[in-house]
Amino acid sequence: MSDRTILVWFRNDLRIHDNEILLEAVRKADKVLPVYCFDPFYFTKNASGAPKTGSLRAKFLLESVADLRNNLRLLNSELIVRIGAPAEILPQLCLEYGVNEVYHHREVAHEETDISEQVEAALWKIKLNLKHFIGHTLYHKEDLPFPIKDIPDSFAVFRKKTERESTVRPVLDTPVTINTPTITDAGEMPNLSDLGLDQPVDDQRTSTKFIGGETSGLVKLEQYLASPEALLAAKGGRNVQSSKLSPWLSLGCLSMRQVYWAAKQQHTDALEMELLWRDYFRFMFKKHGTKYFKAGDSSVENDITDELFDKWKNGHTSVPFIDASMHKLNATGFISNFSRQMVASYLVNELEVDWRRGAAYFEEKLIDYSPASNWGNWGYVAGIGRSTRDDRYFNSVKNHADLATDGDFITKWLPEASADSSSLAAAI
Structure with missing residues (x-):
């Protein structure tokens, strides 16, 4: 046989x-x-x-x-x-x-x-x-308290019922050995030029270096759980820092359940909200399909909106926080979720550019790109998402003076811009 x-x-x-x-x-x-x-x-x-x-x-x-x-x-x-x-x-x-x-x-x-x-x-x-x-999810769909077609469109309801009535399955074992056929040609790893891309510039302004792979992801998880922010959250304090684990979660270098149970062992729920949002958007995609992010009317595209979009993506809006965030995105491939919501709201609500253009730009740039999370978040900010939440709009023009910018990312490009405030520098 x-x-x-x-x-x-x-x-x-x-x-x-x-x-x-x-x-x-x-x-x-x-x-x-x-x-x-x-x-x-x-x-x-x-x-x-x-x-x-x-x-x-x-x-x-x-x-x-x-x-x-x-x-x-x-x-x-x-x-x-x-x-x-x-x-x-x-x-x-x-x-x-x-x-x-x-x-x-x-x-x-x-x-x-x-x-x-x-x-x-x-x-x-x-x-x-x-x-x-x-x-790819924290909660297995078979363990949810509702079938996919009846999943609540409100995140608040989804969260409440899921946390109350579902449980997260344990982490599966890791194989100790794998019997593989004799391979005649495993193939060489391609480089960026093989994929038609240029080598990115190593920008020294970023304080966090992202190295892909399960090995780096597990180290990053361990470092985060030992950080002062996570330890504060474990004691009941408020954690305002991003875990920055999303790049490894998006490619599955880290398992959602691994992160969840590791955080539970640390007696902190600081990461659970982040994981739940990822589940929510993924299940919304499963429920609504392409209708989820193609719903609604597109903005009229013309030379003016093209110019506005170019200024936005290149960080030339003259709004310091928006520009600093976009410079950081272009240089590093990562900005916090708060910054993403702010720049998305600015593009959609202030510049009145079709949100899909912003979502497509993030798809190109983000090292933690995940279809459901990216397009779901953009639709959510634009009012296309299915949540009943009413406070999607962030008036970034009104509030930008109160927001800190990352000095390294704003002064190099806009030396005339003010970057005096530092209270929220960690937010981008």
């Missing part, structure tokens, strides 16, 4: 801990074939010539995939890396290695689900099954 081989298709789950598809494949198969595809679709350019995935985001992704490969090698395994459409690459590898089934984690955004459907159709042609798993 021939060995049973399962191909594990990694996407936004770049870790070996708490990874259901990997653990289940190890348990069910004689041999496991881990694969990652750099899909050219994500490195195409839009009508304006901007890349769908920018250099900073791509760099973090490359680091994360490379770290996954290293961690698999520690388990006597290997990660096959290819550049190409998964619907073409995966069936070829299945035939080459005698694969019996393919495992992957289900996505919710339409571009990702379209790719899954293409892979599923291609595998059916060679009589293979694509098995779907749910592994």
Whole structure:
């Protein structure tokens, strides 16, 4: 009797801990074939010539995939890396290695689900099954107190019922070894130029360095839980600092449950709200599909709005806090959620530019880009989101004088701008 081989298709789950598809494949198969595809679709350019995935985001992704490969090698395994459409690459590898089934984690955004459907159709042609798993949320959908179609559109109601009536499942075991077929060509890791991108400039103004991968993510989690902010929250104090864990959460280098239970061991709930918001937007995408972020009327686009959008994205609005935030986003690929809400509100409510343009720009720039969180948050700020909350509007023009700017990011570009206040500097 021939060995049973399962191909594990990694996407936004770049870790070996708490990874259901990997653990289940190890348990069910004689041999496991881990694969990652750099899909050219994500490195195409839009009508304006901007890349769908920018250099900073791509760099973090490359680091994360490379770290996954290293961690698999520690388990006597290997990660096959290819550049190409998964619907073409995966069936070829299945035939080459005698694969019996393919495992992957289900996505919710339409571009990702379209790719899954293409892979599923291609595998059916060679009589293979694509098995779907749910592994990107804190709460498993089967443990929610309501079916997906009845999930409350209000975040407050969603949070209250979920926290009261659901439980978070325990973290899954990590495989101790993985039996992998003899691989003839594992493939070389691409570099940015292979993906059509330039090397980003290492901006020395940022105090936080983001290095992709599960190894760095686990270190970052440990450092955060030992930080004064987390310890203050554990004692019942207010935590106003961002955990900055979202880049690793977005690519699945960190598991939501791992973060949740690690925080619980520290006796702090400081991270739970952040995780719940990620769940909320993901379940809203599952419930509403493309209607969720395509609802509403678009703003009229013309030369004036094009000029306003360019000023916004380049940090030339003459509003210090907005400009500092955009400079920091462009230089580092990361700004706090507070800053994101402020710059989004300014674009939508002050400049009256279509919110989708801002969401697409964030998709290019953010190293922690996640379709549901990004488009959900933008729709929420623009009033398109399904929440009943009424205070979406942030009057950034009125309040900007009271907001601190990051001096390093504002004075280099706008030396005439005032950056006297420092009380909220940590917010960006």
